[in-house]
Amino acid sequence: MKNSKKIISVLLAVMMAAASAFSMAGCSGDNNETTSTDESAQTTTESATNEDGATEEATYDPADLDEVAEVVGKSYKEDTEHDYGYQLEMPEVGETIAIIHTSMGDISLRLFPENAPNTVNNFIELAKAGKYDNTIFHRVIDDFMIQGGDFENGDGTGGSTYNDEILEDEFCDKLLNLRGAVAMANSGRDTNGSQFFINQAGPENIDWDALQKQWEYMYEGLSMYHAQGVADYFAGMYGSYCYNPESVPEEVKELYNQYGGNPTLDGAYNAVDRGHTVFAQVFEGMDVVDAIAAVETDSETNKPYDDVIVTSVEITTYQG
Structure with missing residues (x-):
């Protein structure tokens, strides 16, 4: 050639x-x-x-x-119903939420089925089936994210969807990888399974x-x-x-400048449709996320020396 x-x-x-x-x-x-x-x-x-x-x-x-x-x-949803940053709002009373119970404390999540319906459903079904019970956060990088959900191998190489079918990316222009956002881990386009991560990076x-x-x-x-x-x-x-x-709209940049996160993971603003689906946001328990991020890890694998365990993921309703 x-x-x-x-x-x-x-x-x-x-x-x-x-x-x-x-x-x-x-x-x-x-x-x-x-x-x-x-x-x-x-x-x-x-x-x-x-x-x-x-x-x-x-x-x-x-x-x-x-x-x-x-x-x-390239495909992503343009949400005309919500403002940028709506993911940071508290859930409404009666809204379905998830609580990740860990060996270091609880992490409460607001879910976004309106913009990531299949991803949220997958997470809920896996949680109800007990797939996340007694799993670990196998990859922890301070000032970046904490990752878990591999119920098969516990090392990032496993973890299928609840029905073993392909789970496509669900990018949305209003759901961002801000600090506290929960997104799907993947190995490429439309390769989502059970693994998820919580963005922990600060604005600095x-x-x-x-x-x-x-x-x-x-x-x-x-x-x-x-x-x-x-x-x-x-x-x-x-x-x-x-x-x-x-x-990237200025409103999005301002949110990252204020709250932090990992903007390069946003599929909606990637020119070739690569990124990570945001489906939830921590509204209580970021202190637990920060504590997990601060544990001592293996420098090569980023796995904590002492297991940080997800004892269960509870699906419930927000009581206010």
Whole structure:
């Protein structure tokens, strides 16, 4: 393929730069607004060496993100009934809630069946069947998240849906991976099972400038692949890095700046339909989440040295 050498070499550079930007986004304490540049709106031109050894210029127009969305099958719900941040409101009396009883205390969750109906139903059915009883939080990373729900293997490699069927992602523009949001763990698009995690990151790590820089690098790579007709391949390989801050409303940025969380996990604002379905929000017990996040863990596996046990998940109604 005439441009294969160019694509590989340029993509490697793009990936290295994106990894650097992603690292900055996760470690920086700055809280800045997104700064757009003209770089992502310019045609990308790179030098390449063809099969005869001659140097040539390969030009790629910036990818039309609507076209890319159609190619990769991007899908999310636009909720017109609720305001941004509604997930932070207390549940109403009589509303169905979940209480995660753990060896370190209780964590109470408000559920969102109106925007993630299949995911909420899956969680409720697993809880009622006792699948979460005596499981552990097998992956704990302070200032990021705590993850559990693998009732089969207890190490992140197992945990099916309640009916063993495929559970598709249910992204929504109004449900965000804010601090305290509960989302589905997955290994790629539409690979949800029983595992879930609770976002625990604070606002000090939100850096919109770094996220913008990461997106500009990824947009370049996406444009090259889209020009070759293989944007779906790019999405499969690097989709988790394709969070697009330019598509994020200011109200969403303000929520992250105030409350913290992990914005790059929001599927609704990912250019190639990658992310994690938010289906619940902690409304009581974040002190327990923080305590779990602070336990000592194995540096390689992020598994707590001393098991943090989910004794049961209770499905009940909120009494006020």
